Amino acid sequence: MTLSVAIAGASGYAGGEVLRLMAAHPELEVRTVTAHSNAGQPLIDVHPHLRSYADLELRETTAETLAGHDIVVLALPHGASGAIAAELPDDVLVLDCGADHRLTSEAAWQRFYGGEYHGAWAYGLPELIHVDGTRQREKLVGARRVAVPGCNVTAVSLGLVPGIRAGVIEAHDTTAALAVGPSGAGRTLRTDLLASELLGSAAPYAVGGVHRHIPEILQNVALAGAADASISFTPVLVPMARGILATVTARLAPGVDEAGLRAAWVDAYADEPFVHVLPAGRFPTTASAVGANTALIGLALDADAQRAVIVVALDNLVKGTAGAAVQSLNLALGLPETLGLPVNGVAP
Amino acid sequence: MTLSVAIAGASGYAGGEVLRLMAAHPELEVRTVTAHSNAGQPLIDVHPHLRSYADLELRETTAETLAGHDIVVLALPHGASGAIAAELPDDVLVLDCGADHRLTSEAAWQRFYGGEYHGAWAYGLPELIHVDGTRQREKLVGARRVAVPGCNVTAVSLGLVPGIRAGVIEAHDTTAALAVGPSGAGRTLRTDLLASELLGSAAPYAVGGVHRHIPEILQNVALAGAADASISFTPVLVPMARGILATVTARLAPGVDEAGLRAAWVDAYADEPFVHVLPAGRFPTTASAVGANTALIGLALDADAQRAVIVVALDNLVKGTAGAAVQSLNLALGLPETLGLPVNGVAP
Amino acid sequence: MTLSVAIAGASGYAGGEVLRLMAAHPELEVRTVTAHSNAGQPLIDVHPHLRSYADLELRETTAETLAGHDIVVLALPHGASGAIAAELPDDVLVLDCGADHRLTSEAAWQRFYGGEYHGAWAYGLPELIHVDGTRQREKLVGARRVAVPGCNVTAVSLGLVPGIRAGVIEAHDTTAALAVGPSGAGRTLRTDLLASELLGSAAPYAVGGVHRHIPEILQNVALAGAADASISFTPVLVPMARGILATVTARLAPGVDEAGLRAAWVDAYADEPFVHVLPAGRFPTTASAVGANTALIGLALDADAQRAVIVVALDNLVKGTAGAAVQSLNLALGLPETLGLPVNGVAP
């Protein structure tokens, strides 16, 4: 079986990473790539690292060019995928790497994004635990419309959910500060994303509860049973191309000790192929996750501060985007969940 | 008036930065520099950027070589300055860039450092506000023994204290996650400080309430009147040589609004030459502070999370160490507080 | 005496660095700053590191706003300064940080830049040695129109000229490969200048003899007496905000030995305050020059390859641009040449 794939928005970083991962997937063949301003160019001109696609050319992003494939991946700016998706047949697997179909609350959509609301699709974070103990992966089996999570959301949700569901931390009054690489912002011409600005600098943005990933985190936490969740969320751009290092803290539930705390995450991820809890006293670096579809988690109990500290490292373009898309695709189509996905990072 | 200066530990990063700043100070002349393993070498061999000191040679760190100067700066590993300082005359101004004389609590010293406790000196953070509204600078006038604060401590204390004293945030259950450059760890041969390890990576350390700067932060906050302060503190090494970007959060006091919140910091620092509160909606980057003796502060009120977010940027080697030393020195000796200190950063 | 300064193009990196240096200059006061797209904004919004200019506002770049100052610095894209300069009075000192008035050959201008040729101004590289042994600084005394050299040109010219004039290397068939930071390309929104592209990467550009700095290098070398000079010149963008590390090679003249080679540069720069030849076996890093108006030079004789290797490090924004402007300004106005210029770098 070889499944045919089209990628819309293939000239960006998310699209490029989907291409990189799919090149190593035994059941997939990317046949069509589209872009906006780069249409007509060889793909390799915009992604010179993707030698295996030396023969592909970028085409216009239209429903026609995307038609006739088993799988369509949308790697477009938010607001752009709703209309395109509506034109694609129901039996085509469509994965949206953008934000258009992540939020189940139209009110949250309107507050954080605005514009037409297109409804929520099956949410592509397989490891997410629901209050009843089931995993989100069950919702992905057989799905034909998948919303790939936001990269920061994946990091923070994987960090918070096991503890909340196990009752060892509170969902109320959590905090997350993230060191993030600029590739998460896309191949966008903005002054603050210039190398001269970011080299040698750490730069916060969307400070004070305004980042669009906040409602998505709270939505995930709510699925784990938290009614009163809240989070102070601050991303900080740092000079590394890729990677998210999320420092998440949460109030300890009364009476929790170190062993009880740790057990919540260890148990939750014991059978997960892509999420790993490090031994006590060890904490992950983003370098350990770069290029891999893994999320690495370190845990500590701060008795003085009465908070748990959960540090999560992942590659925003892999486990945070393109790897999540491929993992969800595997589940949707009944393929082995880990098929074609790298578990080893590229370090140093 | 020219005052004669000796610097012990001049081959490290803190010592080098003291030298850089003192070269621009009109009343100081560094006559003696000492080191451990590099003794006997020209200073410029270990600090090739310090051309104005091309004639100085590193000598052994002994009480004899340090004797006979008006000012002695100790830039030594913690545990080393207590003994040296005891041998220096009382009327010599001694500034300790290490940790030996920062903590007023012997119990805190024993818990976080261990070894012999040498007592606390006048604390070199002039902008620190006491509960009675006085500033720490008053304690520095005429001092002859000064403990230069820890770099992370300065960032977090400057961020927390105005709000706590004004009663707009709670001192209990604060959090701080810091993106920090490796120069704060000194010129130390450790695998995790290698360029190959840190380039492209964010790496947390001392996670879970064990960092030595925690008791010092709480000590400062207590001076502002907080009895029940606590902090979850997590530093993350990121690939920039210098700089601290501290994301500090604190619970809002009941009924505080944006204007009331902002007023606490604006009022506290209105007359400070080296601490600046940015306008609403703007947040600092470390690049804006590199090379300067400034701390830049951005503020937001997150109504959903019911937390204030205080972002503080400074250069760990300047306002975080060497600049604080020179600023304290100016105060101790009755010179203008800002003398010789840069207010403009080096960017990009 | 306080001289009044206007800076056109003050929102860019070169303009920002001129501002930084002038803040430390005792005889200058920047009163007017202009920009194109940022006109109307506070200067500190675009240069948040320049706290000493918190009261300045960017105005439109017109001859009117620039009028009435003793000194006008043009930090504009090439092609823009010719027309502006023509409208300024002859007795105003005008320093052009752009390329418009560097080349003495209209043919070279047409080949490498194109468009209207505006003639050459006094060339702002004081250390440049002419064939008759005089220095370029003599040409700057009393000048009212100064062309600030290209940053790469300064690095390569300082490296080549002493050896060529002394006859120890050949001017024919030289090579230069430069590791350069992206700030030299300005605050320009180009995909290849994005942090995501450059972090973790080295990227050559203008390969094969097409870089605009080539004719300017050959012009400088010709002044030193070389009739047949040629250079293979390749710049490579690397992930550091500032700095140029030029590796220059030249054929050895017959019979030259190590001592004879070294003497050429040592003698040439013995009295120069801003150019330093390192001892045998030592080579400069760009970190040693960042923030300073210095050029550091290391030399080796490769007997097997029969080439001299001259490594030059400088800060493209200081000795490569803004420092050269201030140094030239000092000479033009009869001030001490080193006034207000930093000799120590900011490292690490």
Added chain:
Amino acid sequence: MTLSVAIAGASGYAGGEVLRLMAAHPELEVRTVTAHSNAGQPLIDVHPHLRSYADLELRETTAETLAGHDIVVLALPHGASGAIAAELPDDVLVLDCGADHRLTSEAAWQRFYGGEYHGAWAYGLPELIHVDGTRQREKLVGARRVAVPGCNVTAVSLGLVPGIRAGVIEAHDTTAALAVGPSGAGRTLRTDLLASELLGSAAPYAVGGVHRHIPEILQNVALAGAADASISFTPVLVPMARGILATVTARLAPGVDEAGLRAAWVDAYADEPFVHVLPAGRFPTTASAVGANTALIGLALDADAQRAVIVVALDNLVKGTAGAAVQSLNLALGLPETLGLPVNGVAP
């Protein structure tokens, strides 16, 4: 068929990269990993990015622990592999990533390395063209002792050899300046390899004809028929963990034009799976090669300088070391040459 592999020196960067590549190779299983100071530790403690090896433990590097495998990879400091290799059976495939068995000239060994000379092994650069038009890969078929080339050597040799053999450039008086990441120097505790030193800096080393890779380059060029080869070779450390960007120049042979020049490289590498010549006007970045076993080449003819400029980008740990080892291993054992080797890089 599954072949058993032991890796000596597995705790270093080269060893880690061999492990990463072998994890994706369908015919190999790494069963033994050894180290010096880290013996006894879980492998994943020193390589936290290598999740697929979570069960392996580092053992002592002895002939006994290495015995009983089909393949032994030595990733040891130079001088260490000769003795170990002598104790391994002749029919075991031994690949030495160090320098001990690269040079065919004992005189060159003594001059550049010194100590006992162990003779040369089959040289693991399959694409190398000999004067008779054969490729080095033929020498690797059936080999049981393979010397993996130096990383810089691979970059420069791939750049020079086609032009020299085709007669379009001269082998005499070539130059190479390389921007290189610090991982090529290994996981070594040296001050100049600290992150604080290298972040924001470019740092040359081994300047002036003393780098140990020089005789190896000349040896390769001699195989292509050059009798009088010489090279001025300068490596410059830049702040990226991996990658080599080699700017190589060579005198043009008389009468060569652009088409003739380009044809030499295009023809030489037309059928090579891992070496690619970019179209005219395009030049490679190291980011395009990171993580992949590819070398990317850009070419220009500088008519003014009468030199060809050949820019080569590769990942020092992949095509420069571990990928070359696996590619050679495939050839030695009769496997498809490209088996298990990535052709796509990891960018941005």
